[in-house]
Amino acid sequence: MSTMSMAAALNAALRNRMEADPKVLVMGLDVGKLGGVFRITDGLQKDFGEDRVIDAPLGESGIVGSAVGLAIRGYRPVCEIQFDGFVYPAFDQIVCQLAKFHNRSLGQVKMPVTIRIPYGGGIGAVEHHSESPEAYFAHTAGLKVVTCSNPSDAYWMLRQAIECDDPVIFFEPKRRYWAKGDVDTDARPAPLHKAHVVRPGRDATLVAYGPMVATALDAARAAAEDGSELEVIDLRSLSPIDTDTVVQSVTKTGRLVVVHEASVTLGMGAEIAARVQERAFYSLEAPILRVGGFDTPYPPSRIEEEWLPDVDRILDAVDRALSY
């Protein structure tokens, strides 16, 4: 067991997989000497060489498209997209090729490609550096989409994503990169697509993932001071979704608030709400509420804190749910 930041945990996971499997390659912009703009690949090129840690020519379509080709040839590429807002030049390759190749080949060609994307806001950045595009990918059949909220999950989930024979879009909450936590590299990890109840409670359920898990936990602590016990679920996997864990919780609490940074319309909250009302209709004591970004472009950084969901907005929704 050791204490490390999420950034260090991700680096350790990459290192672990590269040591274990010579077919694992890392590619992306500035992943070599610089170690990536967030230093997640720090030191990997020095230790594994320039032919396994590849500073890609500057094009995201090229990064993902060539990863598809490498996968056809039996490799296991791990691509880094520098920031959330720069994944779109690769969108065609991800949606039309990476996601569909296994299906198109009747299962004869696997696409064990991992695409790491630092995402979300809260770091005071300029445009395109704070977005939450997860729903686009979760909407696409053939992709698996996961996101970590703490160093331990970062370590284990990235290892599992790389080991997975399907393409995995791996969202990293960049504003949590430097928060530290315990990582037990000898533990038996939970399955990749399992949600975790990270705080038990009986009055209402909060579902969050990635950067919003810490905020949801803060909200639950604040609610506890006012006498409400919130159950907090870290969804972890956005596709597939561990609906059972959510339904089980809502069956107990009768109330559900889903929190994410992404705009609410057609976000993950919409899908979760739909599933829960299908499966737990008679358990619901209140409408399912969503707390998320507004349906606007991500705003200039000086007002991002107001735009992003925070403890107050979560508690406001919880109050509304509890008042039914």
Place this chain on the structure above:
Amino acid sequence: MSLHGHVPPEPDLIQLLTPEGIRVEHPDFPLSITDDEITSLYRDLVLVRRFDAEATALQRQGELGLWASCLGQEAAQVGAGRALRSQDMSFPTYREHGVAWCQDVDPVTLLGMFRGVSLGGWNPNENNFNLYTIVLGAQTLHAVGYAMGVVRDGAVGSGEKDRDTAVLAFFGDGASSQGDVNEAFIWAAAANLPVVFYCQNNQWAISEAVERQSRVPLFQRASGFGFPGVRVDGNDVLACLAVSRQALDEARSGQGPTLIEAYTYRMGAHTTSDDPTRYRLTDELETWRLRDPIERVRAYLVREAGVGQDFFDALDAESEALAERIREACRTLTDPGPLSPFDHVYAEQTDELAAQRAGYVDYLNSFEGAGH
């Protein structure tokens, strides 16, 4: 013969003013320019550098979230910017502060997005200077579309000096690898559009050296697309001006696109968030310092044009005044209000978004003593 045996020769740089400040002629790019005009270019270079340095300082003081410095690239930018006619349009990346200067965009305007109070916010059509574009290469296609409009409007090859219009599209050595840039080349060539593609090869794309992007000098790419390419000394403001003028003239007269590679150097970090000591040697910096774009003009002005100390003193004072104005103005750039994100999402606001906005107003009002 082996197809791969052929190594294209390294091209000569088009140069009209040596690093030592000696005026030289180039047979293909004659430039008739007075010493007064050179003095004026010098003023541009100095003021752009001062503005840029002030912005870097403001970032260090926490007044800006980020700054992308153009240090070392002033000549490449001012040379191109001063070649534009008032009807021409320019499409910058995020680093063309020197071009903004030439287009009379107030430097303070540029600070908004780096301070985080706006996402750009200026009107591209006011100074014929498009909004900064952060997604690499995207603006080259916008330049192409704009040029298609120019052609449809009959503003190419009419022979009228104030009517014929060219479009200048900026991008970097790194961005030259993007699909968008290559598609822009194809479109411009296919329709023989009045676009000048202006690549500032500052040798680096964050930590990746230009060799990561290309095995041939970047300007040579143009020939494969079917239009001319040239490499110019990007630290020589006269050469940049002469070559840009020529290419823009040819575009306006209907001869089609050109690729200009301005060979220069990013003297600073990629942005204030970057640490270049992790990937490049200071030796390289020293080599390029000897090719400084401003020093050579000063040497020329002092030695060949007899410009006296008075001028330089006055310019120093002007620089300091500019820096002070920017400093003050930056600090008073106000934060947008919490409801501003809803304002310009659509030209025709939807009821749905208006309702979401109203819900947020109610929420804000639910806090005691709310005032916004």
